[in-house]
Amino acid sequence: MFKVLVMDGISDMGIQMLYDADDVAVEKKNGLSEDELVAIIGEYDALLVRSQTKVTDRIMSASSKLKVVGRAGVGVDNIDLEAATKRGIVVINAPDGNTIATCELTFAMMMAVARSIPQAYKKTVSGEWDRKTFVGVELRNKVLGVVGMGRIGSEVAKRAKVFGMDVIGYDPFLTEDRAEKIGVKLGSVEDICRNADFITVHTPLTNETRHMIARPQFEIMRKGVRIINCARGGIIDEKALVEAIAEGIVAGAAFDVYEQEPPTSDHPFLNNPKIIVTPHLGASTIEAQENVAIDVSEEVLHILRDEPFKNAVNIPPVPASVMHKLQPYFNLGDKIGLFLGQIVDGAVQEIVINFSGELMDVDISPLTRYIVKGIFTNKLEGVNIINAMHFAKTRGINITVQKSSASKSFTNLVSVTVKTQKEEKTVAGTLLTGYGERIVQLDQYPVDIPPEGNLLLISHNDKPGIVGKVGTLLGTNDVNIATMQVGRKVIGGSAVMILTTDKPASQDVMEQLAKLPDLTNVKQLTI
Numbered sequence: 001m002f003k004v005l006v007m008d009g010i011s012d013m014g015i016q017m018l019y020d021a022d023d024v025a026v027e028k029k030n031g032l033s034e035d036e037l038v039a040i041i042g043e044y045d046a047l048l049v050r051s052q053t054k055v056t057d058r059i060m061s062a063s064s065k066l067k068v069v070g071r072a073g074v075g076v077d078n079i080d081l082e083a084a085t086k087r088g089i090v091v092i093n094a095p096d097g098n099t100i101a102t103c104e105l106t107f108a109m110m111m112a113v114a115r116s117i118p119q120a121y122k123k124t125v126s127g128e129w130d131r132k133t134f135v136g137v138e139l140r141n142k143v144l145g146v147v148g149m150g151r152i153g154s155e156v157a158k159r160a161k162v163f164g165m166d167v168i169g170y171d172p173f174l175t176e177d178r179a180e181k182i183g184v185k186l187g188s189v190e191d192i193c194r195n196a197d198f199i200t201v202h203t204p205l206t207n208e209t210r211h212m213i214a215r216p217q218f219e220i221m222r223k224g225v226r227i228i229n230c231a232r233g234g235i236i237d238e239k240a241l242v243e244a245i246a247e248g249i250v251a252g253a254a255f256d257v258y259e260q261e262p263p264t265s266d267h268p269f270l271n272n273p274k275i276i277v278t279p280h281l282g283a284s285t286i287e288a289q290e291n292v293a294i295d296v297s298e299e300v301l302h303i304l305r306d307e308p309f310k311n312a313v314n315i316p317p318v319p320a321s322v323m324h325k326l327q328p329y330f331n332l333g334d335k336i337g338l339f340l341g342q343i344v345d346g347a348v349q350e351i352v353i354n355f356s357g358e359l360m361d362v363d364i365s366p367l368t369r370y371i372v373k374g375i376f377t378n379k380l381e382g383v384n385i386i387n388a389m390h391f392a393k394t395r396g397i398n399i400t401v402q403k404s405s406a407s408k409s410f411t412n413l414v415s416v417t418v419k420t421q422k423e424e425k426t427v428a429g430t431l432l433t434g435y436g437e438r439i440v441q442l443d444q445y446p447v448d449i450p451p452e453g454n455l456l457l458i459s460h461n462d463k464p465g466i467v468g469k470v471g472t473l474l475g476t477n478d479v480n481i482a483t484m485q486v487g488r489k490v491i492g493g494s495a496v497m498i499l500t501t502d503k504p505a506s507q508d509v510m511e512q513l514a515k516l517p518d519l520t521n522v523k524q525l526t527i
């Protein structure tokens, strides 16, 4: 039974599928401190959070079972991604579910700041009937600058067009084509600052975007510009904004997010009549909360059940078309890695992976993770496809990936060489339509083995009678041989024998085998 801890008031409706799952027990808690989480996290296989709970390295290190942290929302800045990756914990988010909610809040903020709705409301409910102070501006024919044209920024831009606004968009990934489709003029941050009547930001907070709208940008803005931030606190320099308002450059601002959340009671925004504030409500609609909770619940179930998943934040995304081609190879890659990891002696220094045949045109990096994970599985504890590359990197292991044109004999071939300070071993495998995975090369020997179950790998001199001796010894010790393969390069040279057995050979049997004449090496592996 998997235990899932749900924090931060994530929608019950959205996580219904977790309640319904026979193999999952859900516990909901709120407002736990880091210490409290550290004390209990060891019981859980999955942790679900919004932006409130900070998922720190300390919390993750206190857990040996945690497989996944699910963020019911977009931003993962409250999760220590590096720590998660290092520990092999998958971090997933729900990037699509709250796009419309946040876009609509942005629009509401833009209209509220254009017409001073909160300020007018405040006066009216206090008994004043003031029809002079709150003369606003229209959106029609105004220029909106959108910094960050991703999911939310694009939706804001589309709505602005319908309101008759001219939109300038800036995003390093915004192509002319896409901009044209949305009806947006491409521009730089400077173009936006110089020309916009309204500026809204929709980027993540990164080293590059921190204070990207600061004093120098305010100085070139049109007088009377209005600023909206429903993305992340810190993209706009709060101090510089307050100054720009005081200097009459900025006519008004609307903020949902802050450099520090919650802002302290003396935060300069809180008593500034030109700044509208909301407490990080962008994603707070019934629909968005259901959407994001459904999305993370689905993914968490896949991860707990070892099924394929998408939206992992700490492994690069794989486009569906690539995934479709690669998925059948994941098992093969894992098994080649498992095979090699068990036969190679010494500390791994280098891994050389060669793909040929039908994988030529595909980005094979996800498959590489499976191979590397397989190699380390029996050597390092807790290795998985999330942390495999990290393990290799931190141990100074060089990984080279090569592609070569179609192999002579196979439509696809994955060949992996592991170099240690003692030796070098190569295993190649292929995926045979209708037959599944096959190991087809072991060092210089062509072989044909289904990589499954208990395997005995015996290096020996190519002499008559050896196979018989091995068979007799195993038979006498009640180890039944299921399949047998022999491989050699030249008659009378060195050769290999690969047996699959119904049960593993005991230590004693292994020792007896090692003593048989002309056997140069005996290894047992499990796949």
Ligand SMILES: NC(=O)c1ccc[n+]([C@@H]2O[C@H](COP(=O)([O-])OP(=O)(O)OC[C@H]3O[C@@H](n4cnc5c(N)ncnc54)[C@H](O)[C@@H]3O)[C@@H](O)[C@H]2O)c1
Residues within 6 Å of the ligand: 074, 075, 095, 098, 099, 102, 147, 148, 149, 150, 151, 152, 153, 170, 171, 172, 173, 202, 203, 204, 205, 206, 208, 209, 230, 231, 232, 256, 257, 280, 281, 282, 283, 284
């Ligand atoms: N207020 C809320 O409750 C709330 C809700 C949802 C999302 N958000 C935040 O809104 C922001 C946008 O979310 P999204 O779902 O649209 O994300 P997204 O990833 O779809 O879009 C972000 C865009 O920013 C662009 N970008 C990155 N660096 C940039 C830079 N230096 N200059 C210009 N553009 C840059 C990216 O190319 C991307 O297109 C995120 O910060 C997210 O955390 C806030």
Ligand SMILES: O=C(O)[C@H](O)COP(=O)(O)O
Residues within 6 Å of the ligand: 050, 051, 052, 072, 073, 074, 075, 076, 098, 280, 281, 282, 283, 284
């Ligand atoms: O990144 C997000 O999805 C938003 O900031 C929403 O955060 P929340 O789930 O805590 O409302």
